[in-house]
Amino acid sequence: MVPAILETGDGVTAVAHPNIALVKYWGKRDESLILPATGSLSMTLNLYPTTTTVRLTTRAPADSVTMNSRPAPRQTHLRVERFLNTVRAFTGRDERAVVETTNTVPTGAGLASSASGFAALATAAATAFGLELDPRALSRLARRGSGSACRSIFGGLVVWHAGTGDGAAGDRSSYAEPIDAEGLDPALIIAVVDPAPKAMSSREAMRRTIATSPFYLPWTTVNATDLDAMRAAVARADLDAMGEIAERSAFGMHATMLAARPPIRYLSPLSLSVLDRVVALRADGITAYATMDAGPNVKVLCARTDATRIAAAISAVGQHISTHVALPGPGAALLPGGGS
Ligand code: PMV
Numbered sequence: 001m002v003p004a005i006l007e008t009g010d011g012v013t014a015v016a017h018p019n020i021a022l023v024k025y026w027g028k029r030d031e032s033l034i035l036p037a038t039g040s041l042s043m044t045l046n047l048y049p050t051t052t053t054v055r056l057t058t059r060a061p062a063d064s065v066t067m068n069s070r071p072a073p074r075q076t077h078l079r080v081e082r083f084l085n086t087v088r089a090f091t092g093r094d095e096r097a098v099v100e101t102t103n104t105v106p107t108g109a110g111l112a113s114s115a116s117g118f119a120a121l122a123t124a125a126a127t128a129f130g131l132e133l134d135p136r137a138l139s140r141l142a143r144r145g146s147g148s149a150c151r152s153i154f155g156g157l158v159v160w161h162a163g164t165g166d167g168a169a170g171d172r173s174s175y176a177e178p179i180d181a182e183g184l185d186p187a188l189i190i191a192v193v194d195p196a197p198k199a200m201s202s203r204e205a206m207r208r209t210i211a212t213s214p215f216y217l218p219w220t221t222v223n224a225t226d227l228d229a230m231r232a233a234v235a236r237a238d239l240d241a242m243g244e245i246a247e248r249s250a251f252g253m254h255a256t257m258l259a260a261r262p263p264i265r266y267l268s269p270l271s272l273s274v275l276d277r278v279v280a281l282r283a284d285g286i287t288a289y290a291t292m293d294a295g296p297n298v299k300v301l302c303a304r305t306d307a308t309r310i311a312a313a314i315s316a317v318g319q320h321i322s323t324h325v326a327l328p329g330p331g332a333a334l335l336p337g338g339g340s
Pocket of ligand 1: 020021023024025026040114115146147148149202203293294
């Protein structure tokens with residue numbers, strides 16, 4: 001059923017949260033379909049929602065994109081437009097979209113703003129364009145905007161199956177799905193050491209790593225076994241094992257980048273100070289393990305009951321560090337009244 005064409009004024013609004021990978025995705029086997037080289041596993045956060053409204057119009061000649069009430073930067077605009085072209089191609093419809101997004105997470109700082117951004121956009125745009133997708137299909141659509149966005153379609157702990165393809169031959173094997181986390185009560189402390197956008201996008205950094213790093217291929221092999229080990233650790237609610245695997249997956253990913261030519265280094269002196277504090281907390285018998293993404297900010301996996309005191313210990317590392325305690329958050333959803 002094709003809904004009536006919406007004119008500006010009507011709109012579909014969706015909200016989504018970022019996710020942080022505990023087993024990392026780093027590198028694409030197919031850039032245009034955004035098929036990852038490896039599977040990954042993440043936790044969706046209950047912090048930093050992105051809220052996105054999509055209105056369709058037959059009156060405007062082009063899509064328009066505003067972020068936090070300002071015209072989106074050119075690169076972001078182009079990415080959103082490319083994503084909307086994918087949606088238009090799926091539906092055979094050609095209306096333009098007016099996209100308004102409000103991001104509460106620092107953008108481009110390795111804090112998964114693209115994950116919440118494209119999960120919210122996919123959810124709102126699919127409904128606005130009359131695509132009736134189940135959550136798995138929606139995760140495949142969000143993946144086309146930003147790989148990690150497919151995991152933000154779901155709440156809690158989520159696995160993204162690497163898969164082998166998407167499209168013509170009916171291969172739909174690269175999708176995300178939630179996993180059971182019974183018996184676990186995890187928290188992730190987000191330690192913001194620098195909220196500024198990173199110098200190199202993850203897309204660009206992945207490309208260079210694959211093309212030049214001698215450590216990349218071995219990392220992909222290790223990551224596959226890490227994903228199996230992580231799923232087993234989650235199934236037995238073993239937070240320490242999860243933390244050990246998360247740390248080695250993240251540090252392994254950063255090692256591939258450090259060995260790229262020229263090297264890519266997202267870690268800053270303040271990141272290292274936070275990592276030292278995490279090691280010190282562990283030496284005191286506290287379950288705390290670090291992970292990092294494409295930026296200098298550090299996330300610390302711990303038990304919810306320890307989160308407040310660990311956050312305080314990390315804040316004390318330096319006066320410019322702010323900490324935020326994140327718990328497992330919800331999947332992407334339409335806001336009430338936000339249907340067509
Ligand atoms: O989907 P992207 O381009 O934002 O990829 C980000 C990849 C990492 O955040 C570094 C790791 C991950 O699995 O989220």
